[in-house]
Amino acid sequence: MGIEYMDMDHPIHSRKNKHLETCLDRSADIESQSSHLSKIHILPTAFPECSRASVDTTSSFAGSQISMPLIILPMTGGTHLGRQLNEVLYEAACECSLPIGLGSMRALLEGSSGRKTFIPKRKKNTTPIIANIGAIELKRHSIKHILHCCDELGADVLSLHINVAQELVQKGGDTDFSAILPKVHLLKQESPIPLLVKEAGFGIDPDAVQRLSEIEVDYIDISGSGGSNWAMIEAKDRGKEISPERVEFFRHWGCPTGTLLRLMYEFSQPRIGLEKEQPLMQSSLSLGSTRLVASGGVRTVHDMAVCLASGASYVGMALPLIRLAAESGVSGVIAHLHDLQQGLQDAMLVSGITKVADMPTCITWCDADLEIEVKSLLAAYGRRKQRHG
Ligand SMILES: Cc1cc2nc3c(=O)[nH]c(=O)nc-3n(C[C@H](O)[C@H](O)[C@H](O)COP(=O)(O)O)c2cc1C
Numbered sequence: 001m002g003i004e005y006m007d008m009d010h011p012i013h014s015r016k017n018k019h020l021e022t023c024l025d026r027s028a029d030i031e032s033q034s035s036h037l038s039k040i041h042i043l044p045t046a047f048p049e050c051s052r053a054s055v056d057t058t059s060s061f062a063g064s065q066i067s068m069p070l071i072i073l074p075m076t077g078g079t080h081l082g083r084q085l086n087e088v089l090y091e092a093a094c095e096c097s098l099p100i101g102l103g104s105m106r107a108l109l110e111g112s113s114g115r116k117t118f119i120p121k122r123k124k125n126t127t128p129i130i131a132n133i134g135a136i137e138l139k140r141h142s143i144k145h146i147l148h149c150c151d152e153l154g155a156d157v158l159s160l161h162i163n164v165a166q167e168l169v170q171k172g173g174d175t176d177f178s179a180i181l182p183k184v185h186l187l188k189q190e191s192p193i194p195l196l197v198k199e200a201g202f203g204i205d206p207d208a209v210q211r212l213s214e215i216e217v218d219y220i221d222i223s224g225s226g227g228s229n230w231a232m233i234e235a236k237d238r239g240k241e242i243s244p245e246r247v248e249f250f251r252h253w254g255c256p257t258g259t260l261l262r263l264m265y266e267f268s269q270p271r272i273g274l275e276k277e278q279p280l281m282q283s284s285l286s287l288g289s290t291r292l293v294a295s296g297g298v299r300t301v302h303d304m305a306v307c308l309a310s311g312a313s314y315v316g317m318a319l320p321l322i323r324l325a326a327e328s329g330v331s332g333v334i335a336h337l338h339d340l341q342q343g344l345q346d347a348m349l350v351s352g353i354t355k356v357a358d359m360p361t362c363i364t365w366c367d368a369d370l371e372i373e374v375k376s377l378l379a380a381y382g383r384r385k386q387r388h389g
Pocket of ligand 1: 019020023073074075076102103104132160161198199200201223226227228295296297298316317318319320322
């Protein structure tokens, strides 16, 4: 695919295009070290007692059937290049029946880009489209205006991203993150479409997950570290304007997706035979009807399978897919998505599972260092609870 960097004049467009340029450069150092997903394992089942053909990877998202529980995460739009890449991703999403996220619609909200720079006219199919906006925009724009823009994009779901670390590194980024949660609550009450709240690669902690599920947010993408690091991407944009000390801090910031997922898993498990540890683990998590998405460094079939086995209803992927869209076009993205779906089918069969909804019944274990990490986090939560109630 020929890449055209046009529309560089507007500050938002020029920043978005620079982000894309950085993300598409495979030699750029923009990924956090490890998602720790490779440290989680599923116990094989020697007698699955079923055929491969009977293994069903389909799931549903926002009322539509999808071919597997994978979301193409929000990435781009609002510029000429963004639209080109979204066209490729949308075509592949339609072909593979998968939900697709659009990048932040801030430019649409501010009137500097139109709908057409995000996505081609909606096809007559049921591929769910996810509109996206930074939670911080709730301070600047009315809920009515935000919902109007979702409508314009034909969105089935609205995703709000929380990106405190990214804002701190971004030139002119926001620094006031007060009173966001009540606004998220209001938005949830007024939105006619489901609400998804996500991070962008540093992780949503269990307390925040609990608070978001209490206000009945439909989907929470825990989006841990181990994949794209948005502080590093912003830092590349700023070059020498930002001190190496600040950048280094954020290089190692965040909770790996695997750690976060296992922590959440432990919190939501009934505690059997662990009486001695009970006081440390009382802060149990209740998600109600909220469904969890796991993303941040999800790269392989193994990553997908262990996320689903650890309690996520969906996984999400961003960077690998936009790189493929730019390098190999629609056929390249479709081929990769097809491989992932086939791989998930294999993973389910060897785990003795025929339906995605049964993935959490898999027996899983973690490498010792991850086990220790999760235990020490659980103990820290317990100590805080004992001290502060
Ligand atoms: C090129 C690019 C642009 C992105 N733009 C957005 C965005 O506008 N809004 C958002 O919520 N997340 C955005 N993200 C973050 C992703 O949705 C995702 O949370 C993050 O990249 C971690 O997933 P990964 O490790 O699979 O890349 C973007 C990611 C990429 C690679």
